[in-house]
Amino acid sequence: MPRPLVATGTSDPSAVLRGLEAALGGGPALLPVAEGAPALPTPPPAEVRQAVALVVETSGSTGTGKRVALSSEALLAGAAAADAALGGPGRWVLALPTHYIAGLNVLTRSITAGTDPVVVAPGHFAARAFTDAADRLVTGPAAPRRYTSLVPVQLARVLDDPDATRALARFDAVLVGGQATPAPLRQRAADAGVRIVTTYGASETSGGCVYDGTPFGTVRTALVDGELQLAGPMLAEGYLGDDDRTAATFVERDGLRWYRTGDAARLTDGVVQVLGRLDDVVISGGEKVQLGAVERIVRGMPGQEAAVVTRRTAGEWGEVPVVVTEQPLDLDTVRSVVGDALGRAARPAEVVLVERLPALASGKPDRLAVRALVDPGR
Incomplete structure (x- = not known):
């Protein structure tokens, strides 16, 4: 039977957290929506297939709009594999919007760890706001580690502030993704004692599934005509209302279902180096x-x-x-x-x-x- 799809505004991350927790537990599927953002040309459906727990809308930085449908199994598989790759569950500082998969990953991993994330004050990202959130982060025996996820521009702003840099150096891992992280920025972080983990992934892979160039868990990689393709339990169900795009992007090969990333890459001894978009x-x-x-x-x-x-x-x-x-x-x-x-x-x-x-x-x-x-x- 179909499952209701409930749109929730992301100005209140705690509401998104509650909606995602309910969705992962079998409740209505969640569609996080950024208030004031341009709407996609077609409205979302009122219901989705039972397998779908989360729908992520993305217009992308260069492409056309789409709604990525993710199952509970995919989200939880990605979260479990990420925790294993990082060294165990922890408590998170949320510094990213929750209508993007990277921000939703922070919520998913907080739910599986039985913790609530500490939210950076809304508005234009500032180093002082991050420092305040880091100071409020208290870990416990069940989730003793400290994590956050940033994009490179946020990392650069933190490293420009001595207090924020000292706060960031206390974290067990700082995930940095969303775009290529320049080598000088990574070096600045390393020199400051900040443990950076560069991530690669997409909404279609439940977020980052390649850490520091290495696929985690049971994620598999392949190059087909120069295009990076990914397989594993974290793959999306497809795109809502767009069977043609789903069939073109998710392909069957060698008994596995693969996601065509559209990225050019090199694979050297299992390590992925993404070169940029094929187009x-x-x-x-x-x-x-x-x-x-x-x-x-x-x-x-x-x-x-x-x-x-x-x-x-x-x-x-x-x-x-x-x-x-x-x-x-x-x-x-x-x-x-x-x-x-x-x-x-x-x-x-x-x-x-x-x-x-x-x-x-x-x-x-x-x-x-x-x-x-x-x-x-x-």
Whole structure:
């Protein structure tokens, strides 16, 4: 029989926590909704299949909207495997929105540990608010460890504040995902005694399922025509109301169900290195340029941990890379560094300095808005 789908506003994380706890226990399925966010073109259904416990809406930073349907089994399998990978259950500081899978993961792991997360004060993320939340975190015998999950821009803000940095260094693990974490930022954290665990995953995989490049639990990886594919018990049921997209994204092979990530990657002795989106390639002067590779080089330069590399149409060149950043960056310098690493065609054509980079509520760059800044007539 079908199961009711209940939409819950995410301005009150405790309401989302209660709704998720009920859903995991067999109650109505939960649809967390960010108040004030643009709605998807079609309204959600009133009911879902019995297997569905959680529906995550995502417009993504570059793609079209979708509703990812997740079962209790997938969510709990991901949580159990993550706890095992991290060293056991703990108590969490929640610093991410709860309509995104990373924030929902914090709630799921809190539920399985029998704890309530400590919530960072709402509003624009600030290091002081994180410090206050960390100071309120008290562990117990059943969940003795201290965890939090951040996106790179949040980590950078914490590391810019001495008090917040000291608070973060007390955590047993700090998950950092949502976008590539620049090597200089990871080094800053390590130098401050902060244990960073870089994560990779998606709503379709119940969140992060690859830690520091290594799949956890029974997660399996494969490369098919250069595309990273993932299999395991944490996979979503599919997309609500979109059977065609479900069939195209979740495929059967070798007796397993695989999720096609759309990401290019390398696999070396079981370790995953994600290179960027397969469709994030520009043809510049007749040569293919992977924007993700350019962005990794740029983010490795001092002060450019949050920089974004986008594309701009350029007449006879086709398209060219453009750097958008909040910190001054000399064009000749970045062209030299990128050119030495990736070749002449990969050199950025321009550096666009902005006061604040457009961002989604998750903290990830809003890449559609960033591109509109440099290529408004596309």
